[in-house]
Amino acid sequence: MKSNEQKDSLSRKEETLLVEVPKDKVYFVKFVLEAAGHLTFMTIKPGGRLVLRFDAEERETLKNLLLNLPFDITIKE
Numbered sequence: 001m002k003s004n005e006q007k008d009s010l011s012r013k014e015e016t017l018l019v020e021v022p023k024d025k026v027y028f029v030k031f032v033l034e035a036a037g038h039l040t041f042m043t044i045k046p047g048g049r050l051v052l053r054f055d056a057e058e059r060e061t062l063k064n065l066l067l068n069l070p071f072d073i074t075i076k077e
Contacts, residue, residue, distance in 0.1 A: 013056040019066060020074040023048040032069065038062055 021029050026048055033040050038058060043051040054062060066073050 014053055015056045015059055017052045017054075017062075018076040019050045019052060020076070021048050021050065022071055025069075025071055026050065029066070029069065029073075032065070033062075036065060038065070 019029070026044055029050065030042060030044075033042070033052075038054065038061075040058075040062065041053040043053075045051065052062070063075060066075060
């Protein structure tokens with residue numbers, strides 16, 4: 001395989017979390033995750049629901065960051 005070709009398989013394990021936040025805090029959470037340097041792919045759903053896809057090694061760090069935000073967050077695994 002040439003160096004500029006991509007592999008068909010993922011090199012790392014990816015995980016997904018469903019997170020519910022207050023509707024007015026969705027973009028704040030997006031900003032915090034980006035500012036903290038987490039490479040998280042986010043899908044924003046109606047009603048303050050976020051689907052986060054990320055590297056499995058980042059799971060605990062990401063959960064701790066979310067749970068320490070100053071408002072109620074529900075994490076469904």
